[in-house]
Amino acid sequence: MNSTKNDNNSLPMGEMSGGQRGNLYNYILGIADNSLILAQRLGELCGHGPNLETDIALTNISLDLLGQTRSYYQYAAKVEGAGKSEDDIAFLRLEREYKNILLVEQPNTHFGYVMARQFLFDIYHLMMMKELQKSKDETLRAVANKGIKEVSYHKRFSSDWIKRLGDGTEESHGKMQEAIDDLWRYTNEMFQMTAADTEMAEAGIGVDVSKFKEAYYKEVSEVLKEATLTVPESKYFAKGGKEGIHTEHMGYILADLQYMQKTFPNMTW
Amino acid sequence: MSEKEIKNLEEIFEARIARDEKIEPKDWMPEKYRKTHIRQMSQHAHSEIVGMLPEGNWITRAPSLRRKAALLAKVQDEAGHGLYLYSACETLGITRDELYEQLHTGKAKYSSIFNYPTVTWADMGAIGWLVDGAAIINQVPLCNTSFGPYARAMVRVCKEESFHQRQGFEIMLTLSKGSEEQIAMAQDALNRWWWPSLMMLGPTDAESVHTEQSMKWKLKRKSNDELRQQFIDQTVPQADLLGLTVPDPDLKFNEATGHYDFGEIDWDEFWQVVKGHGPCNKERMNARVNAWDNGEWVRDAAMAHAEKKEKKKLKKVS
Numbered sequence: 001m002n003s004t005k006n007d008n009n010s011l012p013m014g015e016m017s018g019g020q021r022g023n024l025y026n027y028i029l030g031i032a033d034n035s036l037i038l039a040q041r042l043g044e045l046c047g048h049g050p051n052l053e054t055d056i057a058l059t060n061i062s063l064d065l066l067g068q069t070r071s072y073y074q075y076a077a078k079v080e081g082a083g084k085s086e087d088d089i090a091f092l093r094l095e096r097e098y099k100n101i102l103l104v105e106q107p108n109t110h111f112g113y114v115m116a117r118q119f120l121f122d123i124y125h126l127m128m129m130k131e132l133q134k135s136k137d138e139t140l141r142a143v144a145n146k147g148i149k150e151v152s153y154h155k156r157f158s159s160d161w162i163k164r165l166g167d168g169t170e171e172s173h174g175k176m177q178e179a180i181d182d183l184w185r186y187t188n189e190m191f192q193m194t195a196a197d198t199e200m201a202e203a204g205i206g207v208d209v210s211k212f213k214e215a216y217y218k219e220v221s222e223v224l225k226e227a228t229l230t231v232p233e234s235k236y237f238a239k240g241g242k243e244g245i246h247t248e249h250m251g252y253i254l255a256d257l258q259y260m261q262k263t264f265p266n267m268t269w
Numbered sequence: 270m271s272e273k274e275i276k277n278l279e280e281i282f283e284a285r286i287a288r289d290e291k292i293e294p295k296d297w298m299p300e301k302y303r304k305t306h307i308r309q310m311s312q313h314a315h316s317e318i319v320g321m322l323p324e325g326n327w328i329t330r331a332p333s334l335r336r337k338a339a340l341l342a343k344v345q346d347e348a349g350h351g352l353y354l355y356s357a358c359e360t361l362g363i364t365r366d367e368l369y370e371q372l373h374t375g376k377a378k379y380s381s382i383f384n385y386p387t388v389t390w391a392d393m394g395a396i397g398w399l400v401d402g403a404a405i406i407n408q409v410p411l412c413n414t415s416f417g418p419y420a421r422a423m424v425r426v427c428k429e430e431s432f433h434q435r436q437g438f439e440i441m442l443t444l445s446k447g448s449e450e451q452i453a454m455a456q457d458a459l460n461r462w463w464w465p466s467l468m469m470l471g472p473t474d475a476e477s478v479h480t481e482q483s484m485k486w487k488l489k490r491k492s493n494d495e496l497r498q499q500f501i502d503q504t505v506p507q508a509d510l511l512g513l514t515v516p517d518p519d520l521k522f523n524e525a526t527g528h529y530d531f532g533e534i535d536w537d538e539f540w541q542v543v544k545g546h547g548p549c550n551k552e553r554m555n556a557r558v559n560a561w562d563n564g565e566w567v568r569d570a571a572m573a574h575a576e577k578k579e580k581k582k583l584k585k586v587s
């Protein structure tokens with residue numbers, strides 16, 4: 001990389017201090033792990049959807065997220081400069097080192113949960129991506145530019161389903177409300193800033209997600225109302241994912257995810 | 270219509286097929302043609318979607334991100350194949366719900382190969398290489414079949430199946446160049462999938478029903494035994510390339526015929542699986558029935574919501 005300073009470009013990696021690199025690495029993982037774990041959850045559903053069309057659509061979302069994950073990890077590996085591959089980062093960390101929010105690791109209890117989880121994430125994800133398009137980091141900007149279309153589609157898809165299920169039958173209304181109520185406590189964590197988040201936001205590389213908390217709840221509430229659902233009022237929220245303290249589901253997700261790499265280390269597949 | 274009139278129509282119909290014209294859903298067709306096509310196309314559609322299950326079993330455990338994405342995309346392709354084929358079938362005046370009903374009650378069949386378990390990652394390679402490979406041999410001739418919607422669906426499907434086949438072979442190739450464990454895994458997968466893949470091409474000609482009529486309608490252009498020979502001739506050199514051993518001590522190239530001679534297929538096993546007693550018949554059917562039953566409230570809600578929306582629109586107009 002050349003060393004000319006340009007406002008639209010990130011600090012050339014060579015000019016970053018070790019601490020900055022570490023923060024950027026952690027920042028990227030914070031975004032990427034959400035996509036990985038959600039893609040993994042959606043992957044469990046492939047072949048088991050309520051009909052072929054939704055099966056195909058959910059697989060698409062999973063594939064989009066996985067594609068984004070790979071771009072992030074490839075970049076993270078470069079930033080870290082320790083010779084790791086995207087797979088080393090994806091598969092060979094301890095549970096405490098995964099930084100995804102708790103929401104994305106929640107199980108596919110029923111289709112209402114799948115859609116609620118997706119919807120609550122998508123609204124946030126699109127807001128984050130839009131901001132990331134303005135990052136001073138060229139690579140992150142490129143990932144966001146590519147991902148924005150995908151994430152807009154995810155949001156439209158999940159919002160439509162929230163409306164369909166919320167304002168469908170009595171049964172579907174009840175199931176959708178149950179899922180929203182249950183997953184609500186995982187929403188607030190999205191807007192908490194880790195040390196790496198703060199540092200990267202200050203450097204103009206990362207997104208200050210705390211800024212759009214209000215807009216998030218406003219948009220979510222609008223869709224829920226249109227879906228004839230009640231916006232939960234609970235003020236008790238769960239946290240910990242960003243610091244690597246996960247729910248009990250996470251260990252099982254990783255048992256599957258890491259199975260091959262742990263059983264057969266150092267091989268090419 | 271009098272019997273004579275029907276006879277006349279039938280003659281015109283058969284002549285059209287003989288001239289290689291395509292039959293379209295709105296055209297007159299003999300009842301037997303319609304029924305046979307519904308049976309074969311739905312069986313094919315069911316195979317695509319049941320076929321998602323054995324490979325779907327490895328999505329969460331794929332060994333790399335690249336392989337995970339490729340496997341997801343492959344299984345998704347199979348869902349797409351199911352979708353085109355069900356749609357083609359629906360043009361013959363049967364609903365998707367009725368077709369599912371036939372699958373779920375065991376009235377309709379699907380390819381028996383999917384009743385075998387996927388026990389290692391190498392099975393993802395073996396299935397792509399052998400199972401998609403055998404499917405292509407079965408399906409390429411159908412790109413010219415007489416029923417238009419089926420023929421067009423097959424053109425699309427075959428393109429994707431050959432991509433799957435190459436992808437599967439590439440998984441096997443990577444394993445066969447890998448560690449001792451990986452080579453053993455690949456050989457074990459070949460051992461388990463070889464014979465069921467040969468069985469995929471159907472019972473031996475002596476025991477095969479429906480063939481003559483199907484030939485006339487271009488639903489079948491070569492006999493099962495011919496297709497099987499073609500598959501073996503094509504696949505054995507590929508196994509050699511991988512450095513793997515085909516699990517058949519009688520397999521030998523015959524200089525005189527230019528084909529491989531091969532050992533006896535265990536038809537008892539074939540019929541056992543066809544009749545529902547294979548290693549995973551129950552699991553596959555349960556998975557399909559559960560997906561359908563658990564999705565009922567979702568489908569009902571979508572319908573109810575669409576109706577509500579329609580009513581609102583009408584209110585606005587009036």
Ligand SMILES: [Fe+2]
Nearest residue numbers: 317346347350
């Ligand atoms: Fe297929």
Ligand SMILES: [Fe+2]
Nearest residue numbers: 317350404426
């Ligand atoms: Fe097929």
Ligand SMILES: [Fe+2]
Nearest residue numbers: 401429430433
């Ligand atoms: Fe295929």
